[in-house]
Amino acid sequence: MEILSNIAGGFATVLTVQNLLFCFAGVAMGTFIGVLPGLGAMLGIALLLPVTYYLTPEAAIIMLAGIYYGGEYGGSISAILINVPGTPSSAVATLDGHEMTKQGRAAVALFTSAVASFAAGSVGIVLMMLFSPLIAQFALSFGSLEYFSVLLLGLVGAASVAKGARVKALLAVVLGVLLGSVGTDISTGVQRYSFGVPEFITGISLVALAMGVFGFAEIVSSSEGTAGAHGKARIRLRDMVPSRAEIRASLGPFRRGTAVGAFLGALPGTGPTIASFMAYSLEKRVSRDPGRFGKGAIEGLVAPESANNAAAQTAFIPTLTLGIPGTATMALILGALIIQGIQPGPRLMVENEELFWALIASFWIGNLFLLILNIPLVGLWVRLVRIPYRFLFPSIICLISLGVYSVQLSPFGVFVVIGTGMLGYGMRVVGIPAAPFLMGFILGPPMEENLRRALMLARGDFTVFVTSPISAVCVLLASAAIVWPTMTWGYGALKRRRRV
Amino acid sequence: MRGLFKALAMLPFLAGAAVADGYPTKPVTMVVGFSAGGGMDTLARMAAEPAGAALGQQIAVENRPGAGGTIAPGYVANAAADGYTIWLGETAATIGPVVHGDVGYDAIDSFIPIAQLAVAPLALVAGKDVAATNIQEFVDLVKANPGEFFYASPGVATLQHLAVEALADAAGLELDVVHFKGGSPSMQALLSGEVSFAVVSLNAARSQSEGGNVTILGVTTVDPVPGFEEIGPVSDVIEGFDAAPRQFIMVPAGTPDAVVTTLRDAFRTAMEDQDLRDSLSARGLVPTYLDGPDLAAELPGVIETWSATAQAVLPN
Known part of the structure; x- marks a missing residue:
């Protein structure tokens, strides 16, 4: 019952005109920044951070958190409509989401994405309310060993996040892992492939790379053809609501996506981006008809959308209960708390109880705002696609450049976008898919880092990967994922031969 | 292209000559090597206010993160030496050349120390x-x-x-x-x-x-x-053991003496501000003011010690 009174207290704090206003401002700005490719929640939070000096701690954190999870909603809008993800975590929404747009079902895709996001976000919030300390304790049972095995599972599934030839997808993963190795090696301090360029010391920026291979490359290849505009002029509610069959098909992916997202979000070493990719690859694997994926299957949109929003909420659990931020954006939010004179750590939930519950209450209100904001806007967004490409695409390139420039105030990021954009275009020409490439880039470096650390801590003993229970399960699943298709293929081949 | 680089290289000298007695006549930019929201950024924003008040001009904080905090000093070292671009640095960046190789600056030769603000235990x-x-x-x-x-x-x-x-x-x-x-x-x-x-x-x-x-x-x-x-x-237990990162303000080498003196005075006044000292302490920093000349005297030894340890642990 204590939780009920706590949450009631939280709502009482949030339901002041001032806090509601900051919550709305946060989520609205988050959506907007999320929609614009290259501008992410991180930039929005960094920009507004100086403003929070003049706010109460509650208002400050409510607004900044709103930008964060609002960005997860917004990022998929541009992914679905123009095949350019607003944020790296929505890159996977381009696969089936944009296919739906091409089939003239953009409104359905946007509506589904908003509803799935809201529902998954709500599940994340409930988990946070009820089990925060427990989940935090569970997250602490993950060491380098367990992280390696979970990431291995992700990498094994990486090649399935694509349509077309399997070999090319595998090649893309390998390319991604290789590019991810640029920068200083964590374990030894040796610089790899930095060629004496100081900007490469910390590696290639994920945002710049994602904007290059997805955004820049998409724009270059679209400008080749005479791709026409998609979408209707007027959207009614009837056009947005998915069919009954689609709703039924979405329930399973929603449940699995939310579970994957809530789990990976709560681990400080993973997050929304990895969650959305892994949810997609899981969905494709359990599907009875994986051939539909990448051709506008609603399951391929619902699963990653649920995953990244559930993860965006559960990511607050280690941040607030342990004082351990999982992502750079979470670290920024902790920074905002420190500016307010609140030291995040294990005592935050006790010493700043009111703030903690107010934040949770604000999550719910913020997600509700997002749902209310996004559904009427579907009509407006869909019309965005009707802007002639000769106006739309140059503006997107400008926005991407502006976004990556502003992170470091240096043109270097823009050159990286151009460079990776050319690479991405080249990959398209030869049919190497971008999504597994990005996944290799994201998963490779932490996998290597955790593998070496785990072996160091075990003093070189490889058996630890199968003697630790969590790791053993992941390694088993990963091996099954590799062996099973090979076996069914072998069995099929055998059967064919017998028939001859 | 070559001509452009030459012109850029000449810029500091031209601008340095152009500084009149009236410094500062426009806002000063304080460059930080880390993103907004981090410890260094917070320190920058806290110090910028009283120092700006003492200077009579606003001090704007600019984040130039990257390469472990070595992009910002590289940028400031090559900026115009007119006192309008200052660097909020820390000890880690001073051994940047040892750790990362050529980063475009030398902690001693490229800068003139203005003041040490704090140490971070x-x-x-x-x-x-x-x-x-x-x-x-x-x-x-x-x-x-x-x-x-x-x-x-x-x-x-x-x-x-x-x-x-x-x-x-x-x-x-x-x-x-x-x-x-x-x-x-x-x-x-x-x-x-x-x-x-x-x-x-x-x-x-x-x-x-x-x-x-x-x-x-x-x-x-x-x-x-x-x-x-x-x-x-x-x-x-170990006598004389001192390994606390320091935070300080530096300007590019070649900055006119009058400008250096004005900035040193401004940061001295700022560090006398009890509010600033209190908010530094509240964030786990120890306000430890050192005048520019004192810092200039201590810094080579500090860098020497850290560099020796760094060289011992780094692969060759």
Whole structure:
């Protein structure tokens, strides 16, 4: 019952005109920044951070958190409509989401994405309310060993996040892992492939790379053809609501996506981006008809959308209960708390109880705002696609450049976008898919880092990967994922031969 | 293209000559090597206000993160030496050339020190299952079990890593380092019991130790930290041990003397501000003002010590 009174207290704090206003401002700005490719929640939070000096701690954190999870909603809008993800975590929404747009079902895709996001976000919030300390304790049972095995599972599934030839997808993963190795090696301090360029010391920026291979490359290849505009002029509610069959098909992916997202979000070493990719690859694997994926299957949109929003909420659990931020954006939010004179750590939930519950209450209100904001806007967004490409695409390139420039105030990021954009275009020409490439880039470096650390801590003993229970399960699943298709293929081949 | 570079290279001299007696006539930019929201950024924003008031011009904070904080000094070193671009630096960046190779500046030759603002004490912490509560017990424990323990470092040749290596060297300890990507993952490893020890900022250590998750063994400043007198410094056991990162203001070499003096006066006045000192202390920093000439005298020795340790741990 204590939780009920706590949450009631939280709502009482949030339901002041001032806090509601900051919550709305946060989520609205988050959506907007999320929609614009290259501008992410991180930039929005960094920009507004100086403003929070003049706010109460509650208002400050409510607004900044709103930008964060609002960005997860917004990022998929541009992914679905123009095949350019607003944020790296929505890159996977381009696969089936944009296919739906091409089939003239953009409104359905946007509506589904908003509803799935809201529902998954709500599940994340409930988990946070009820089990925060427990989940935090569970997250602490993950060491380098367990992280390696979970990431291995992700990498094994990486090649399935694509349509077309399997070999090319595998090649893309390998390319991604290789590019991810640029920068200083964590374990030894040796610089790899930095060629004496100081900007490469910390590696290639994920945002710049994602904007290059997805955004820049998409724009270059679209400008080749005479791709026409998609979408209707007027959207009614009837056009947005998915069919009954689609709703039924979405329930399973929603449940699995939310579970994957809530789990990976709560681990400080993973997050929304990895969650959305892994949810997609899981969905494709359990599907009875994986051939539909990448051709506008609603399951391929619902699963990653649920995953990244559930993860965006559960990511607050280690941040607030342990004082351990999982992502750079979470670290920024902790920074905002420190500016307010609140030291995040294990005592935050006790010493700043009111703030903690107010934040949770604000999550719910913020997600509700997002749902209310996004559904009427579907009509407006869909019309965005009707802007002639000769106006739309140059503006997107400008926005991407502006976004990556502003992170470091240096043109270097823009050159990286151009460079990776050319690479991405080249990959398209030869049919190497971008999504597994990005996944290799994201998963490779932490996998290597955790593998070496785990072996160091075990003093070189490889058996630890199968003697630790969590790791053993992941390694088993990963091996099954590799062996099973090979076996069914072998069995099929055998059967064919017998028939001859 | 060549001509353009030449013109750019000449810029500092031209601008330097153009500075009139009226400095400052426009807002000053304080460049920080880390993103908004981090500890350095917070320090910058806190110090910018009183220093700007003393200067009679606003000081705007500009974040130029990247390459472990070495992009910002590289940028300032090559900016116009007119006093309108100043760098809020820290010790780690001064050994940047040793750690990362050519980063486009030399901590001594490329800058003129204005003032030291604060030091950020580091804390040596132990996991809750480790049988040590202070530095002496730590030394005894590790000595009794050579090569048994691991400690977490937030990266190769970070000050945290170097501090432990220097300590191990001075006390004759054998313990192994495991590197993580930043301070939070290394704290996480300590909380989960993956490693036994870690060096983290005193502020982070405090909040975890108040939660009963870790034990603070000692601080890396020579003297006890005000407000944390119950925690002994490492120097109680190893005489003269000093491994606390410093934070300071520098301007590009070649800045006119009059401008340097104006800036030094402004930061001296700012550091006399009790509000600023209080808010620095509240964030786990120790306000430790040093005048420009004093800092200039101390810095080469400090860099020398850190560089020697860094060279010993880095692969060749």
